[in-house]
Amino acid sequence: MIRAILQLGLWTFVCGIFYPALVYGFAKLAFPKASSGSLVEVDGKVIGSELLAQSFDSPEYFHSRPSAIGYDTSSSGASNQGATSLSLSKKVEERRMYWISRGGTEPVPPELLYSSASGLDPHLSVEAVKYQIPVVAKVKGISGAKLDRLIEDTIESPEWGLFGSSKINILKLNLKLRTVYLEENIQKN
Template sequence: MRRAVSQFFFWTILCGVLYPFLIYGIGKIAFREQSQGSLIVRNGKVTGSVLLAQKSDSPEFFHPRPSAAGFNPESGAASNLGTTSETLRKQVEERRKYWSERGGVGEVPSELVFASASGLDPHLSLKAVEYQLPLVAKARGLNEEQIRHLKDLVAQVSEPPQWGIFGEEKVNVLKLNLALQDSAQLAQRSDGKNH
């Protein structure tokens, strides 16, 4: 009996106290930014996390993938609607209609009409960003030179495939929108005041 109690306390302290503190400490030292949630802090305030999609309704900014969870990180999840679901079909048609009414040309990229599995995917493919680029440029009233600058901005924030081999080149929508917001060359509308 005494041996069993000793074993219980030994393993509880080792696995329940020491091991978690060791892993926590390693995370804080080796992965400082990630262990804090990869937060973006601007002017002393948390703007968001590079790991989570942020809702964007303004036509002057890029939109992330739709979210079945309403972009709520506490309830992030897929809709679990299957390919035969009438609800899913209606959602997809409404989303296609939205992009068409905004002036989108060609086939709407699937990631702009289907929510991600988590409902919080922060990235878009270059194809989905390039689809939105003329729409954002139009909403901002950008001239040709500013549109070239916007394309350069997209290239600057794009990320390569993971470890250079997994997936494809992608863009973090929050980082892109923050870079767009900060860009002095794109901050003003193209009304002859820009140099």
């Protein structure tokens, strides 16, 4: 009985305290920003995370991929609606009309019409972001060429140069857009 209690205490310490503390400490040393959630601050205030999508409803910013869960970071998930779902067809058509009404052209990239499996993907393909250039340029009063250069500067390569395709983090792009817009307004005044 005493041996069993000692073993319980030993393995509780090793697996419940020592190992988690070791992993936590290593993560904090090796990946300090990522281990803290890759939070993004502006003027000392946390505005989001590089790892999670958020809603950009204002027409003066690039939009993230639609989210079936309303960008709720407490859980992730998809709508689980299939190709025969009338509800999904209606949502996709509403999203398509939204982009067309804002000055977009056909075809609208699928990433702007369908939500992702997690509902929290922070990236879009380069093509889906470039599709939004005329819409954002019109509202912001920034040239399409300048927005194109901004996008090119924000492109992230595939993971380790091997996995996936080039992509753009929408939060980072919108923060750069905000900076460019503020600088242009300061120069005008």
